[in-house]
Amino acid sequence: MQSIKQLAEQLGCSVVESPKLSQYTTFRIGGIAPLCIDLPSNAATQIVQALREEDRSCFWIGKGSNLLVSDRGISDILLHLIPTNEVFIQDNIVTCDAGLPVIELCKIVRDAGLSGLEFAFGIPGTVGGGVYMNAGAYGGEFSQVLQSAK
Numbered sequence: 001m002q003s004i005k006q007l008a009e010q011l012g013c014s015v016v017e018s019p020k021l022s023q024y025t026t027f028r029i030g031g032i033a034p035l036c037i038d039l040p041s042n043a044a045t046q047i048v049q050a051l052r053e054e055d056r057s058c059f060w061i062g063k064g065s066n067l068l069v070s071d072r073g074i075s076d077i078l079l080h081l082i083p084t085n086e087v088f089i090q091d092n093i094v095t096c097d098a099g100l101p102v103i104e105l106c107k108i109v110r111d112a113g114l115s116g117l118e119f120a121f122g123i124p125g126t127v128g129g130g131v132y133m134n135a136g137a138y139g140g141e142f143s144q145v146l147q148s149a150k
Contacts, residue, residue: 001034003054004037004056008039008043013037013038013040013047015035016038018032020032021069022069024061025061025064030067030071031070031072031074033073035077037077037079039079039082039099040097044079044081047079048079056076056077058079059076060081062126063101063125065129066129066133081097081098081128084097089114094109094112094114096108098127098129099128100126102123102124102135103121105117118140120135120136120137
């Protein structure tokens with residue numbers, strides 16, 4: 001695990017050993033993980049590859065909304081997505097980080113004069129979580145506006 005920690009720090013990620021998961025969930029519950037890496041999207045590929053090489057499992061988390069985590073904790077390394085706040089809009093197509101809060105994306109899209117994300121304005125999580133779960137409200141859902149994800 002030391003090599004994972006060193007790689008993360010080299011990539012500019014913050015690393016916390018034995019973090020309380022309650023600090024990362026909106027319900028403020030959850031035990032301890034062995035390691036938490038605050039991970040911007042641009043470092044994700046290298047960290048995930050290193051985890052695979054060491055046969056370590058991971059658990060992805062954004063804002064921690066909609067998560068119930070056991071007080072016993074988890075054995076996985078916690079990958080906490082943090083947004084880089086880089087949002088690009090070209091030809092009415094929006095590209096953003098998975099760690100960007102949904103509400104921030106909604107504001108950016110609104111301010112750019114685009115529509116289609118009105119349903120998502122009250123969703124408390126991140127774009128990555130919204131895409132993964134196909135989050136929705138008020139008759140809309142991410143699958144209706146998502147063109148692609150990687």
